[in-house]
Amino acid sequence: MVYGICTVGGSAIVSKVNVTAVHNKNRSITWTVLEGDIAKDFKSFNFSLDITPRHGATDGTSMVKWSVEYEKANGDVPDPVGIITACGLLTTIMDLRLQKQA
Secondary structure, eight states: OOEEEEEEEEEEEEEEEEEEEEETTEEEEEEEEEEHHHHHHEEEEEEEEEEEOOOTOOSEEEEEEEEEEESSSTTTSSOOOOHHHHHHHHHHHHHHHHHOOO
């Protein structure tokens, strides 16, 4: 289990997550939120990250796809747009760090 911290809409959110699936061959990983800030608004919340090598690319680049599956605790809970945006930002940060290391 891991604690995840990110900033959404200027506020830090902390959640305890568990890796629930790792597929090395498919280059994917899924996390399930167990408790914390996200769990307050959602009955269930899962993140999946899939990495696919770009077809025909010779430079080792890949496509990254985030998927989010969730069930709101009630109808008043807004869609998790900020959390999804944070996933995209995380991808950009990882990309920049990997480029520096290359």
